[in-house]
Amino acid sequence: MNDLTKLPVTVITGFLGSGKTTLIRHLMQNPQGRRLAVIVNEFGDVGVDGDILKSCAIPDCPEENILELANGCICCTVADDFIPTIESLMALDPRPDHILIETSGLALPKPLLKAFDWPDIRSRITVDGVIALADAEAVAAGRFAPDVARVDAQRLADDSLDHETPLSEVFEDQISCADIVLLTKPDLAGAEGIEKARAVIADEAPRPLPVVEVAEGAVDPRVILGLGAAAEDDMDARPSHHDGADDHEHDDFDSVVIELDEVEDVPALVARIETLAKTRNILRVKGYVAVSGKPMRLLVQAVGARVRHQFDRPWGPNEPRRTRLVVIAEHDDIDAQAIRAALVG
Template identity: 55%
Template sequence: MTSLIRVPCTIVTGFLGAGKTTLIRHLLENAGGRKLAVIVNEFGDVGIDGEILKGCGIEACPEDNIVELSNGCLCCTVADDFVPALDQILAREVDHILIETSGLALPKPLVQAFQWPAIKSRVTVDGVVAVVDGPALAEGRVAHDMDALDAQRAADDSLDHDDPVEEVFQDQIACADLVIISKSDLLDATAAETAGARVSAALPRAVSVVRAAGGKVDPGVMLGLGLAVENEIENRKTHHDDELDHDHDDFDSFVVAIPEITDPAALAARVTAAAEAPDVLRVKGFAAVAGKPLRLLVQGVGPRVSHHFDRPWKAEEARRGALVVIGLKGFDRAAVERALLG
């Protein structure tokens, strides 16, 4: 691979809990001979998604090809974080790079970062893929408990009635070259039609929309689009085009340390209670279970909470659990922490 060949990058965007990590894991497991690398951009202090992917043991993407960045927004720190991450990956001569954005990220500024001279000569945006939560869309929302948020805004004239969650969703869709409606196995025919209509209504131009269950999308559908999106990203209009800078002041996150547990179901119940608290968008992390050599992965979005053992604890690892909570600015941290710790 010479310096004249630009490595294609696929940006995978999507709201919290939509299924981005599951999709990327499927791509890694079905790489078709490609040497892949992943940049995982987290929101919060614990790299949960990167740890999930590193635990896969996939030959096409060894652990050294997975780079975690926890600043919450790659495009805000291009020189400090993004360029060094690319340097690290490109030194390994990979065929394709997957970038999993934070669920709160705006994809357009990240694509614009590929216009930087230090980046443009070496990589190109092959395509932008937006993953959307099928069941949530079928219920008329992009996040759990949107009805309560709407009611609160309607009742209080002092609040900003612009919904930041809706804006993030719309901006992600506006930049997409492919939209994947996830969790299609949870949708009946009517719900699937409703979710599809919601996506179609948000699309400003014609792009492909596919349904997927368990992140199972043919890599040929996602990789090799060859669109060089950075060259025409200015034509994709979003809510934040008039802003010189952007921030994430509408959101907040914190980490709860979880002592070793004995009952995974009981922890899942506590996560359910925390995820259903007002203005909480996502709870995700790991726990150690007494007497079990495997690490427990727990994920919760609203009433949907899942947990399973993902890999053995490493000999050098401390058996300590941690859960990341992400929500709208001002959510009750103390109440959420009480719910998680029981």
């Protein structure tokens, strides 16, 4: 079986809230003749992104082609989750023409690429490309360390030590593994921020990479699909901080699910999420809110102190009206009781 008959897979990586789900939703709605399938790898116990995508299912990407893995990083659960999921998609009739994999925002892409070397699937699929999304405003602001000044001071004190934070390593690994970088939310960054973000990416990339500005996930699929990168055969060109390690750890990050009653005041909840992000170094909040007197559920997506929300669909007739929010942070910043108290107000 040659590469032309292998099923192409595109890995979509990027930091928390960089716009991965929005991009995939755009690709689903503009398949250009491809029958797509999607694997969503969530961090935490409550699937949000998969639910969003299933609500956008169309004939070229029906709901049964959208699978969600919420049992941890798929590169750490290859035999139990990843291989069976890939095989189930390949067994569909009709078979998908292209598979999109949305990694969690905390995933390291290179270990996932190594999973494609498993004998059960290597002869049947190929990694068409790795697409890294980078939030232009966040990159320009250098938000890859909880306290950049403190890290810089430590480096100056002892330049023989590596004091990079886990967040910086995640970002650098995603850029190093990419075939193309999509610079998202350029409107929030402005011209100066975009220029700075491009410079940061160029400095981190191990080789020249195309960087494309993308707003609201709107990119021509021809730019990112059909790259033919065969990334699984090109591992040496994609260096990682974790090269040579037997595995990689996810203990740097943790998540907690907070369940609340129906919410009376949405702006007050938004303000509490903003305060929570600033006071407890919360990276991400996402989930659904039951708003009193409203027939539709409220989708909430927060990156740091930047909160977006919208009503996405009516509550189902047998669906419990409850508020469930996934809160993600570095391990030491997760205190379920304190987070819940902050959200209740």
